[in-house]
Amino acid sequence: MKTAKLFVGRHELHIDKRIGKGGEGEVFAIRNMPGFAVKTYLPGIVAEREKKIRAMVSARLADNASMVAFPHQVAVDGRGIFAGFVMRLVEKHKEIHELQTPSSRQKYFPKADYAFIVRVALNIARVFAQVHATGCVIGDINQRGILVSPTATVALIDADSFQVSDGAQRYLCVVGVPEYTPPELQGKSLKAIVRTIDHDAFGLAVCLFQLLCMDRHPFSGRFTGHGDMPLEKAIADYRFAYSSRNTGMVPPPGTVRLHDFTPKIAQLFESAFSPNHMGKRPSAPTWVEALGELESALRVCSRNKLHRYARNAMECPWCRMENEYGRPLFLDTDLTNVHVPNGRLDPAAGFVLDIPALLSAINGVSIPSSISVTIPPVAGAPLPSQAASEALSQKRLGPLAKIAGVGVMFGAAYAFASGVPGIVALGIAAFGGWLLFRSSSPAESLLAEHRKTASALSSRVEQLQRSSPIEQVLRKKAEALDAIDEFKQLASAFGNVRNEYEKHRRQKQLA
Ligand SMILES: Nc1ncnc2c1ncn2[C@@H]1O[C@H](COP(=O)(O)OP(=O)(O)OP(=O)(O)O)[C@@H](O)[C@H]1O
Ligand SMILES: [Mg+2]
Structure with a gap:
């Protein structure tokens, strides 16, 4: 919707996007007054607010309380009629x-x-x-x-x-x-x-x-x-x-x-x-x-x-x-300050890593024990759909239809016995049979649909829980701990090789 022109004195405000709406009016950014916003009142209350806003502007409250979006200037429409006020724009809050x-x-x-x-x-x-x-x-x-x-x-x-x-x-x-x-x-x-x-x-x-x-x-x-x-x-x-x-x-x-x-x-x-x-x-x-x-x-x-x-x-x-x-009140997502020193090559010990620092960084990440996916409650029992209402009335009529079916079939037999042409009696009997053996009621198919939807919903919830990021985080943690174990084994194997090499070297030199 296009906003009517607004002015502060003779200065036209170039109205930008709407940034808020409340019970009393709307608030817009002003393109040609950066750092300010204008609030325009709804027609029902605009007149009754005029004196108050003019008093607030004259009292220069906005100059005395910098953290408060007090009315700073009066805004009027094209005919000079009071429309609202300009105030400080509060951004990124x-x-x-x-x-x-x-x-x-x-x-x-x-x-x-x-x-x-x-x-x-x-x-x-x-x-x-x-x-x-x-x-x-x-x-x-x-x-x-x-x-x-x-x-x-x-x-x-x-x-x-x-x-x-x-x-x-x-x-x-x-x-x-x-x-x-x-x-x-x-x-x-x-x-x-x-x-x-x-x-x-x-x-x-x-x-x-x-x-x-x-x-x-x-x-x-x-x-x-x-x-x-x-x-x-x-x-x-x-x-x-x-x-x-x-x-x-x-x-x-x-x-x-x-x-x-x-x-x-x-x-x-x-x-x-x-x-x-x-x-x-x-x-x-x-x-x-x-x-x-x-x-x-x-x-x-x-x-x-x-x-x-x-x-x-x-x-x-x-x-x-x-x-x-069992839930964190504060979540530290900033891991940049976890300091793990880089590894270094030591001529005597091979590649050296600060394992305790690594372990404390890995174990220091708090991982919640589970994520529960709850299905939000429904605000109230929904009204039955038209198909469900029809199914309900048909269900009520079901026994009647069966009785009527039997009645019609007897009627057909009686008609045949009374000399009504066979083809007509057969038609009547077929109608009776249809009434008696109608296919399963729509209520059953609706129930089947309901069961199908409920089971799809619960399997989706299970799938979400199974693939929750916790699993991935735990897997990554286990991989990191395994890698550290592997590193420790390699470091110790390297030590053995090194000892072996030193022994051979010494023997060869002696020889
Ligand atoms: N100075 C401002 N800077 C940035 N956004 C603002 C400013 N004033 C209001 N807003 C936005 O506009 C919305 C409506 O503003 P405000 O609460 O003043 O309207 P209202 O019609 O008086 O509402 P209420 O009926 O709650 O009193 C606010 O929730 C906020 O999002
Ligand atoms: Mg208000």
Whole structure:
């Protein structure tokens, strides 16, 4: 679809490809303004946003918070009517959940170690502090609005939804996601609520907890009481699952514990999620200080260099979690730093290789014990196809057809006996026979097709499992170990030959 012309003042924007779409509008790159993007609102909300965006642009918020895509300039259409705004373009970033979820981290941030995660947490706290310093409140904290770069910098988008004040006029943030909404606002309509920095402090603490704790939500755990405990209710009841308070919740097995962090971080999480600190939750600058302290207290795990953890912790929490789940949380795909010295020719010993270094490089590659190919569950029982519905009704009619067949055949015999011409009676009898001995019902052929498909599916899964790369990796490892054994045998045979040669040479010389 062709986009309508857009202008900043009299300057026409050359609209490039669309880079995103949300519930409120679309975002495009601008060819003649590199480094900037324009967001245009959907017709339903464009008019109601104009005053807020003009206030944000006049307040020059974009100049005061470089990591936030605040409205920078107003964009209008060809008739000069408000259409949206120009903001900083955030490039080569990924949404925060791609970093905090172990499986997507391995895909999108394969080199990220735990120190990278702590640095990102620190940068999130910094950018929140930057927003709060402008007098804005984020309000709708969520995973799609926090973006991370490959160098651990953080940017916030969707800034036009922030709550902003312009003198006495306050433009509210009217939406929110329950996962990041503080207990006192759970279940309330956010349309008329004035959000505070303390509300943001709750959402910030949830974000930091999820990032530092491998995507665990602080209020998700096992409820020790009766019945279900939905996440929203657990938040409303301050049931922080990892707390030293009795919250009626226990964390899921094999997860982090607060004492895996520095005492300061543990204390900040307790405060952020406790009823006693409502109104005085740890602020973004407090988190910046504590995360800086955590960053300098990190030590490297002796078993995996991507594992870093607080020096005061008793053990590496990531090794513990990996043992519990049997799956790696961090995957080191960078093998360039495995240093195996080249072999060299030694006049006395022949070709010399550093076998222990080779063995430790080979054995140091962690190989998962299995790959399971799971067939994703179907969202709901599918409706029967038209053929299946017809087969079902025919199946129901089947016995009736058989009875009718017998009846028609008797009728034919009676007709013949009553003097109806033989050819006509034979025709009637043939029809009866067809009704009686119709070929197998379509239901059977559908069932056969179903069995065939199911068996094709399961043999494909077996084939995938059999040909999984693990087999290849294990085979390569076995080949490498065999080659090392062979080398050792050759080296020892070479030694024997050499001794033999030396003996002969000496004897010949003596002779
Ligand atoms: N400054 C930016 N730089 C790069 N991409 C952006 C930027 N702003 C938004 N996007 C992209 O556009 C998408 C939609 O943007 P945004 O979240 O601001 O829209 P929205 O209509 O307000 O959505 P929501 O309904 O979630 O509030 C984002 O998910 C992101 O992919
Ligand atoms: Mg929005």
